[in-house]
Amino acid sequence: MGRARIEVPVYQQIAVDIASKIVNGKYQIGEKIKGRSTLASYYNVSPETVRKAMCILEDIGVVLIKPGVGIEVLSVEKSKDFLSKYNDVSNINSIKKNILNIMEEQKRQSKILSETVNELLDYTERFKDLNPFVPFEIEITSEAKYLNKTVSEINFWQNTLATIIAIKRNGKLILSPGSYATLKENDIIYIIASEESYNRVKMFLYR
Numbered sequence: 001m002g003r004a005r006i007e008v009p010v011y012q013q014i015a016v017d018i019a020s021k022i023v024n025g026k027y028q029i030g031e032k033i034k035g036r037s038t039l040a041s042y043y044n045v046s047p048e049t050v051r052k053a054m055c056i057l058e059d060i061g062v063v064l065i066k067p068g069v070g071i072e073v074l075s076v077e078k079s080k081d082f083l084s085k086y087n088d089v090s091n092i093n094s095i096k097k098n099i100l101n102i103m104e105e106q107k108r109q110s111k112i113l114s115e116t117v118n119e120l121l122d123y124t125e126r127f128k129d130l131n132p133f134v135p136f137e138i139e140i141t142s143e144a145k146y147l148n149k150t151v152s153e154i155n156f157w158q159n160t161l162a163t164i165i166a167i168k169r170n171g172k173l174i175l176s177p178g179s180y181a182t183l184k185e186n187d188i189i190y191i192i193a194s195e196e197s198y199n200r201v202k203m204f205l206y207r
Contacts, residue, residue: 011052014043016086018053019062019079032070033063057082113175117166121190135165136198140187144205152179160201162193 021027033039036054040047054071057063062079064072121135140147146154151164167174167181168188174181183189191201 010043010045011049012056012086014039014045014050014053015056016083017043018057019082019086022062022073022076022079023083027073029073029076031073033073035070110175114173117173117175117190135190135192136201137168137188137190138201138205140183140185140189140205142185144183144185145207146183146205147185148182150179151177151181151183154183156204159204160191160193160197162191162197162201164189164191166190 018027018033027033034042036047036050039050043050054063054065058065060078060082061075062073062082064074066072151157157163164177164181165175167177167190169184169186191198193201
């Protein structure tokens with residue numbers, strides 16, 4: 001997945017560009033930057049957009065706006081600080097955006113997985129006799145040996161060679177529950193196993 005792009009307001013981009021020019025020495029301390037109209041033409045924006053950009057820089061002490069005189073450069077250090085903070089905020093926003101994208105992708109993949117597992121369970125119910133390696137379901141009753149134990153604690157796979165692909169609990173299907181899933185009374189676990197492994201699971205849970 002590519003890194004997400006963050007849309008930055010044009011006036012903020014202009015403020016960053018001017019701060020960069022100050023840091024790079026294009027504008028010197030005490031120098032007068034071109035007027036608002038000239039900058040508006042240079043950046044191909046409205047004078048109001050330039051005004052917003054300059055207000056940002058004036059608020060943090062990078063420039064001083066002198067009505068009727070021009071825009072005076074005040075500080076290289078504050079320009080550096082502004083650029084540093086801007087980059088930090090941009091990186092944070094980018095990370096947040098990427099997290100949201102990943103979460104959306106996980107939701108999409110989870111939905112696909114759920115639909116696929118349900119489809120698999122539906123097909124295997126109808127065609128169990130044709131495939132020797134299919135999902136089986138086992139109900140966890142009060143007689144089960146490992147109630148309230150995790151799959152990892154009881155070394156489920158090592159002892160049975162079967163993989164739990166889903167757990168139905170209180171009418172809800174938990175997909176790919178993982179090694180930290182807990183076996184609870186009235187659960188129905190769905191496993192991928194051969195007939196031999198299926199019998200081993202039953203023996204393991206109820207012997």
